[in-house]
Amino acid sequence: MSDEIQEIESKVGPPTVQCPNCDSMLPHELGEITCSVCSAVSRIEHKPTRESWMDEKVSCPNCPKILRVGVDERPCALRCSSCATVFKVTEKVIKVEVSCPSCERQLRIRPRPGKRSLSCPACSESFHVTF
Ligand SMILES: [Zn+2]
Numbered sequence: 001m002s003d004e005i006q007e008i009e010s011k012v013g014p015p016t017v018q019c020p021n022c023d024s025m026l027p028h029e030l031g032e033i034t035c036s037v038c039s040a041v042s043r044i045e046h047k048p049t050r051e052s053w054m055d056e057k058v059s060c061p062n063c064p065k066i067l068r069v070g071v072d073e074r075p076c077a078l079r080c081s082s083c084a085t086v087f088k089v090t091e092k093v094i095k096v097e098v099s100c101p102s103c104e105r106q107l108r109i110r111p112r113p114g115k116r117s118l119s120c121p122a123c124s125e126s127f128h129v130t131f
């Protein structure tokens with residue numbers, strides 16, 4: 001038996017919020033969030049996200065059972081009521097679309113706060129985006 005905990009990605013993510021101090025994008029989390037650019041601490045709450053997290057249904061990685069998560073934070077641990085498997089429901093991986101300034105192709109990337117350099121797979125143009 002492996003003791004590795006299986007993970008399921010949540011389908012619900014918090015909204016994008018900006019740091020009130022420096023306007024950088026904050027990590028997609030709720031609660032007390034520290035801005036990675038200016039270190040200001042903000043308290044971010046979003047009730048609809050908490051409610052959707054509470055009501056989210058996930059399927060057990062080990063059996064066909066569909067479970068209601070019933071926990072209003074991510075990541076969280078869950079135990080299947082049918083096969084007793086314990087697994088983890090992780091945060092949703094947020095992706096945003098940016099368009100290449102040269103050929104306008106849409107690139108889907110994981111935003112990280114601050115400045116990022118990208119290179120377009122279609123036309124090899126290098127450019128910067130700031131979140
Ligand atoms: Zn900031």
Ligand SMILES: [Zn+2]
Nearest residue numbers: 060063080083
């Ligand atoms: Zn199960």
Ligand SMILES: [Zn+2]
Nearest residue numbers: 100103120123
């Ligand atoms: Zn391009």
